[in-house]
Amino acid sequence: MARRRKGKAGQRRVDFRPNRQQPRRHKHFGSHHLADEAVEDVHLAESVRAKGELSRRRTVVERLDEPLDGRRMRGKAVAVRGAYVEVDDGKELWLCTIRRILRTRSIDTRSPVVVGDDVIFAVTRSEGAQREGVIEEIAPRRSTLARSDGRRTHVIAANVDQAVIVSSIREPRIKEHLIDRYLVAAHAGNIRGIVCINKADLDEDDEIPEILERYTRIGYLAGATSTKTGQGIRELRDALAGKVTIISGQSGVGKSSLLNAINPAWNLKTAAVSEATEKGRHTTTTAVWLKLPEGGAVVDTPGIRALDVAMVPLEELEMHFVEFVDRVRHCRFPNCIHIHEEGCAIKAAVEAGEIDPMRYESYVELFMELSELRAKRMGN
8 A cells, every 4th residue: 555654734645656657757737627537637736856765756635625616526435336436426426437546546455435435526527417527536534344355455335433244143144253353343444333133033042132142241232133023123223323334244144135124215136045055145246325314324235254354453453352452451461462371361251251252262263363364474
């Protein structure tokens, strides 16, 4: 990811990609019409001198707070589909491309723009059935839900208040460690986590109350739902009202069915789970922003079967298990990793029944996973 250096207000220094370092040149872009995303740096003045430490970076002038004219507008990214982003300006949708310099500065991510981003875009076509533009600037994000593929971080959505982590008690079978991974990712991204156990009508062994108590006892909002019986739908609708919420979970747990129960007008596509494999099929293929009639919005996301949280630093993992935070300072050793040390307050709390053993297992599993990843990186 491009390194940033502080400069004057509204400016930042960003790296060139090595293959984009050009010979001495001077150019100044004015406020002119953008034909496509290959024309870069509208409202950007750039001057490059002979190669050197300073010339390996460019100064980007950000004008997110300045008054806008009719050619530049603010909006919210509500869907990202390949090279195109749908932007809602509050009145209508614009189909936008992304200015090339933004892609250059975000080479380590899949896309510099994600659902939920607040952006400024330049208008390229304002007449006809399809209005078009080019995204020039992205406002700082107040929160993110992200995952890693081991090499780079993929931000799923930005600027959300809470994440409803949906799991089904059956079809497919609940994966409690996956819930904990999502909670770590949400906490790391400054997002409130909510646990939702769906398909409660299939809970023949009455397992749900114990699972919910595991999370409510440490301060999480948690509940059970069923689209067949209507259980918990009103409570979930109330929890979403007035908030920006991302709906996450593995494929087949019934996320789209839950959203249809909350607002039938969305009419989202659903699919049955395979009886042989208990695996769901992807009915949502990209994150999509959906406005709630009573205020707020939800971000519907594609289901996943695993969640890699490699973007979380190993030393910070303990702080994302909320029941650990107040106990860590009581460990005998300041660098305690809470696995094999004597005098560990976390292990003592597990033995005393104050920390749930399943939650502790999730911590150990994630710690070992992140340790192995760090060892591989150091080996390379």
